[in-house]
Amino acid sequence: MLGKYFRPMLYGLLLAAVALGSAIFTMRRAIHGDEVAVPQLAGMGLAEAENKTAALGLGLDVENRYYSAIVPAGRVIAQMPMAGSVVRREWQVRVTESLGPQKVAIPDVTGEPMRAAAIAIERVGLEMGSVVHLPGTGTVPDVVIAQSPPATATGADSPRVSLLVSAPETPTDAAYVMPDLTGMPYSVASAMVERAGLKLGAAEFQSSKIPAVNMQAALTPMKAMAAPGTVMAQMPLAGERVTAADVVKLTIAK
Secondary structure (H helix, E strand, O other), X not given: OHHHHHHXXXXXXXXXXXXXXXXXXXXXXXXXXXEEEOOOOOOOEHHHHHHHHHHOOOEEEEEEEEOOOOXXXXXXXXXXXXXXXXXXXXXXXXXXXXXXXXXXXXXXXXXXXXXXXXXXXHHOOOEEEEEEEEXXXXXXXXXXXXXXXXXXXXXXXXXXXXXXXXXXXXXXXXXXXXXXXXXXXHHHHHHHHHHOOOEEOOOEEEOOOOOOOOHHHHHOOOOOOOOOOEEEEEEOOOOXXXXXXXXXXXXXXO
């Protein structure tokens, strides 16, 4: 009698288990069905690597090219993500291509105008790297001051040549050497600051019987007691490089 009711119940539980397992499988497939493991591409030729990734629904992007004395030209040196990483389909796998051993001599473009230097670099099959402009070099603008890698360098990693180029100094870049204003009457010192195109901050008044407490007092010998109305201390210190953006602060004896 018990078996009469137990058998249908067992069948029901079995069907429920199958349905649950099917639901879990469907859910896992929906979540993970579009994921693949990234293949090992290092050492492959670019065409082979592209076919390998395309077969898995992945893309291939040649992100960098470097010289290599070990990996033949046209083959993959490195990849990102690494082999075995699980990614979604249509993911772009970035690779570095080998250019083989360095065979091109690095030209000397220092002292050349920027445009002529770029032409010389590209003429020998190299690429322009980063270009940094340095204002206030005292040279003609747009002239190459330095290059990396240097001329005739061997064992270069990259086919790119980066340049440091001179640039004209703008009014905001104009620099001065801070004069020593201590001991001067405030009217004379303030006039010198303003005439140099610098900004003058609010003056601080301090008893001439108390030495000014600042960095200059620690770095320079003590001077004779300042007369009232004269500069006891200054910031920036004498000899420092200052620009129009700097504010000069003076401590005045009272």
